[in-house]
Amino acid sequence: MARSRTRPGLRTLISLGVILLALAGILAGGAIAGKASWAPKLALDLEGGTQMILSPKVSGGSQINQDQLNQAVEIIRQRVDGSGVSEAEISTQSGRNVIVSLPGTPSAQTRQLIQASADMNFRPVLTAGDPAAVPQAQQLTDDKLPKPTAAPTNASDDNWVTADVYKQFEALDCTQPQPEKTDRSDPAKPLVTCQPASGAQPAIKYILGPVEVVGTDIAGSTFQLQQGQQGAVTNEWAVNIQFNSDGTDKFKAVTQRLNGYYVANQNSPKAQFAIVLDDKVLSAPRTLAVITDGRPQITGNFTQQSAQTLSDQLRYGALPISFDIQSEEQISATLGTQQLEMGLLAGGIGLLLVVVYSLFQYRALGFVTIFSLVVAGVLTYLAIAILGWTENYRLSLAGVAGLIVAIGQTADSFIVYFERIRDELREGRGLVSAVENGWKRAKRTVLASKAVNLLAAVVLYFVAVGNVRGFAFTLGLTAIADLIVVFLFTHPTLQTLARTKFFGEGHRFSGLDPERLGAVPLYRGAGRLREASEAAKSTLKPKNAAAMGEAGRRMTIAERRAADSQKPTEMTSTSGRSSRASENTGEEN
Amino acid sequence: MSNFFARFGNELYTGKRSYPFVERKKIWLGIAAVLTVVSVLIPLFAGGFNLGIEFRGGSEFTISGTSSTDVHAGEQAVNSVAPGTQPRVNNIAPGSMRVQTERLTDSQTLEVKDKLAAAYGVGADHVTSTFVGPTWGADVSQQALIGFVVFVVLAAVLMALYFRTWKMSLSALTGMFVTLIVTGGVYAASGFEVTPSAIIGFLTILSYSLYDTVVVFDKIRENTKDITASSRRTFAEEVNLAVNQTLVRSINTMMVAVLPVAAILFIGAGLLGAGTLRDLSLALFVGILIGTAATLFIAAPMYAGLREREPELIKQADRVHARRSSANAGV
Numbered sequence: 001m002a003r004s005r006t007r008p009g010l011r012t013l014i015s016l017g018v019i020l021l022a023l024a025g026i027l028a029g030g031a032i033a034g035k036a037s038w039a040p041k042l043a044l045d046l047e048g049g050t051q052m053i054l055s056p057k058v059s060g061g062s063q064i065n066q067d068q069l070n071q072a073v074e075i076i077r078q079r080v081d082g083s084g085v086s087e088a089e090i091s092t093q094s095g096r097n098v099i100v101s102l103p104g105t106p107s108a109q110t111r112q113l114i115q116a117s118a119d120m121n122f123r124p125v126l127t128a129g130d131p132a133a134v135p136q137a138q139q140l141t142d143d144k145l146p147k148p149t150a151a152p153t154n155a156s157d158d159n160w161v162t163a164d165v166y167k168q169f170e171a172l173d174c175t176q177p178q179p180e181k182t183d184r185s186d187p188a189k190p191l192v193t194c195q196p197a198s199g200a201q202p203a204i205k206y207i208l209g210p211v212e213v214v215g216t217d218i219a220g221s222t223f224q225l226q227q228g229q230q231g232a233v234t235n236e237w238a239v240n241i242q243f244n245s246d247g248t249d250k251f252k253a254v255t256q257r258l259n260g261y262y263v264a265n266q267n268s269p270k271a272q273f274a275i276v277l278d279d280k281v282l283s284a285p286r287t288l289a290v291i292t293d294g295r296p297q298i299t300g301n302f303t304q305q306s307a308q309t310l311s312d313q314l315r316y317g318a319l320p321i322s323f324d325i326q327s328e329e330q331i332s333a334t335l336g337t338q339q340l341e342m343g344l345l346a347g348g349i350g351l352l353l354v355v356v357y358s359l360f361q362y363r364a365l366g367f368v369t370i371f372s373l374v375v376a377g378v379l380t381y382l383a384i385a386i387l388g389w390t391e392n393y394r395l396s397l398a399g400v401a402g403l404i405v406a407i408g409q410t411a412d413s414f415i416v417y418f419e420r421i422r423d424e425l426r427e428g429r430g431l432v433s434a435v436e437n438g439w440k441r442a443k444r445t446v447l448a449s450k451a452v453n454l455l456a457a458v459v460l461y462f463v464a465v466g467n468v469r470g471f472a473f474t475l476g477l478t479a480i481a482d483l484i485v486v487f488l489f490t491h492p493t494l495q496t497l498a499r500t501k502f503f504g505e506g507h508r509f510s511g512l513d514p515e516r517l518g519a520v521p522l523y524r525g526a527g528r529l530r531e532a533s534e535a536a537k538s539t540l541k542p543k544n545a546a547a548m549g550e551a552g553r554r555m556t557i558a559e560r561r562a563a564d565s566q567k568p569t570e571m572t573s574t575s576g577r578s579s580r581a582s583e584n585t586g587e588e589n
Numbered sequence: 590m591s592n593f594f595a596r597f598g599n600e601l602y603t604g605k606r607s608y609p610f611v612e613r614k615k616i617w618l619g620i621a622a623v624l625t626v627v628s629v630l631i632p633l634f635a636g637g638f639n640l641g642i643e644f645r646g647g648s649e650f651t652i653s654g655t656s657s658t659d660v661h662a663g664e665q666a667v668n669s670v671a672p673g674t675q676p677r678v679n680n681i682a683p684g685s686m687r688v689q690t691e692r693l694t695d696s697q698t699l700e701v702k703d704k705l706a707a708a709y710g711v712g713a714d715h716v717t718s719t720f721v722g723p724t725w726g727a728d729v730s731q732q733a734l735i736g737f738v739v740f741v742v743l744a745a746v747l748m749a750l751y752f753r754t755w756k757m758s759l760s761a762l763t764g765m766f767v768t769l770i771v772t773g774g775v776y777a778a779s780g781f782e783v784t785p786s787a788i789i790g791f792l793t794i795l796s797y798s799l800y801d802t803v804v805v806f807d808k809i810r811e812n813t814k815d816i817t818a819s820s821r822r823t824f825a826e827e828v829n830l831a832v833n834q835t836l837v838r839s840i841n842t843m844m845v846a847v848l849p850v851a852a853i854l855f856i857g858a859g860l861l862g863a864g865t866l867r868d869l870s871l872a873l874f875v876g877i878l879i880g881t882a883a884t885l886f887i888a889a890p891m892y893a894g895l896r897e898r899e900p901e902l903i904k905q906a907d908r909v910h911a912r913r914s915s916a917n918a919g920v
Contacts, residue, residue, distance in 0.1 A: 045865075048714075053725070096728075111695055326725040327643065330702075332714035335653050343866060346856045350849025357844055361594060398786070398865050404853055405793070405873060408846035409800075415845065416804055419598075419838040426602050445807040448751050449800045455743055456796030460789065463736035471789060471869065517599055 009495030016375070016488040023382040027389070036389035040381070043396035043470065046340045048333025049103045052114065054323040056098060064321070066095055071312065072321050073098055079113050079278075089392075093469070097326065105330055115323045120215030120314070121187060122251075123208035124156045124258060125272035125284055131174035131194065131203035139170045155209035156257060156270050160190040165207060168192045174203040178280065185279050187211035195274075195281035199306065206281055208274050212254050215277075217247025221314035223307035226299055237302035239311045240295065248294025255296075258287035277313055343400040350404050354411050362418055364502070365511035368493055369414045376410050376485040380478055395470065402474030409453060409475075410482040414490060416449070417442040418511075421494070425517045431506065435498045439491050446486055453479045598837040604830050611829035614890030621767050621887045628774020638777050641784035641868075642689055644730075646723030648698055650688040651681075652716050655709040663688045666704035670697050693720070729785040736792055741765075744799055751803075752810060756895040761802040764888030768798040768880040775875050786865045790872025797873070798880035801842065802888045808835045809889065816905060823906040828893040832885060843881040850874050 030036025145163035174194035226236040262271035358366035387393035424434035457476030600606035663678035853870040
């Protein structure tokens, strides 16, 4: 039976080889296609760069939900992209924080930009114009510039447009991407700004009056297909806003005024009411009616996509999310490299110590440990490199620590296994069957204990804050790699080795020398052939309680031998106890 | 030496050599109780833990590759930008200085960074700056606590399912808690800095502690599987034998687990100074040593103690003793 079971050993080894080759092949394919890299991707703490952990804050101190967090990420992404930083990574963590990773050291301005709160409000339009800057020659001369004659009486009053404001308007070039600003405009003053080009619509530049309704007055926003006069759904997308009671009153007053301009002249820019986010105009609809119920609907040339975008923007405009920097770390690339080198050095030395210890404890068997560790290492490396390619997984310093710690945990399962084999040898079993029986017992233990490791890694991964998440990830990854290696490499290798002369005959340096392990050969002299099958039965079919009970009443050979060797001394002891009882009395001499 | 270990293992396996883990359980559990109480009291009376900057909030700069270890230079650099602050400057590793200050503004941070680079004669790329808000640590602790509770509950269920007895779960968790508390006590007593990395290290210790216990308990389960049908050894004796039989494994496991950690701790961190690597490895180093001991001296004896009072096992123990005295009479 044992003989036939060793054949699958080789087959298993081959299947492992196939897995490894397949993984390497995937990675090689990616590398040749120029998409993957043979080296794992490094996190910012190793590569150098800045990592900020931001916690979003909604005004009013209410808790943030996942939806709002996603919007927060979207806001930051737009700002970072707008500021021209490339390769920024923005992600959420634990449903509470936003992590921004930037290469290099961001300027103070970029940092402020990321932190700044979203600021939405509504301003009436005073003037609208072509996006390009007015050529120098065509700009109004000083004497023709507007000269306000009186203090403005309402937000749409032309007296807001001073000479300075008008010059600013002429000089503004909305055909170029506008730099992100961190300082927000004064809500009580007019604003010269752009509506950036989007889709087919070109950019527009505006002079806007002071803020009349603020974003926090928005109670909600939805988008839907517009309904026609008869209530039939048309193909036009529309965005609905719902103001709160405060907003409803203010909006009613504004629309009364603006609708007046519309009635007087349908094309008057002053009939437009601009929705402004972070000082940029999102949309400036004309006021076709007086809205008294605080439920305006915006229509016109929306696609489903653009309607949804505007609706989302309005909704988070209602929630001015600002960001607290929880922690910010700037790691220089030199330092990152140094830390990686030190980490690898420490890992190498740790590995070496484990190797030396294994060889010392397990002799030639130690080489099985070493090769198993190598296979586990290759497997982990390939996994990390492939994950770096497909999932953008980046190895952090904490991840490296996880890998190093895993060396010990991986070697652990081999120790459990080897000790079980030794136990079986001590029972007097031959090596081939000792490997089989030891494996049966060790397998369960290894599975149970790895389950604990994996559980810890998974829990750590999902709750960990900060970059220590990488630690949990590599810990979990290596636990899986370890299981694969124990099952597909270590065990089949031992099955194969057990049939070699060196190990099978228990060479002194094999680490499995039965004599050294105190084993007693099954054949113990003339006529005293012990039935190995009986003991074997009890371990192979542990559920057979009757057999177990029988085996329990008998002593194993090793025990009997130990008992035999103790008998002479036992007899002289004053207590006169049985030799069997002495097994547990704790002789420590 | 190796020969000694093999013989040592053999003797432990056959029971020729045996350490009274279960027999002296009152002593071990008593020691554990005392250590636990002391570990709880130390932080209460010695002024708590030495919390890292993540819990206090503030700014931290690390200057690497400097030949100067002048503390004054660092203090001056900070004070020239932010007068009145009291920076803590120390030499944390060969060629590495660390400067901790209270919270600086963004522009101050950048300025201090430049000043420090100049003061220690290194390029700006050798200065790393960290800024931590005051709520960060609380956040980390809260998450760690959630993780802790989730892990303990899941692990308890997992073990109860695997071992099919809550008594093993309870014993293993007790060992784990003692490991955790005593490791915390060591931290408080020695003044090691408690950082988020150290906290994650603590959580990893939980896993190691349980892992170690599971392996030993697996052997105990195997040895005591058909205990009621046997009159060879009492339950407590059988548990003790199992612990002794796995002792070599426990020592070897501890060694290979602790060796890489020690390598990070003494080699990597010694040259680099404080940081993720050191904090993690320090917590793990202490925790692995205590965790291994907790399995041997707390979890296993406690499990024996919990079960040996079961009526069936008392009957079984009586049978063992009866058989032994009759065997004695026979001899």
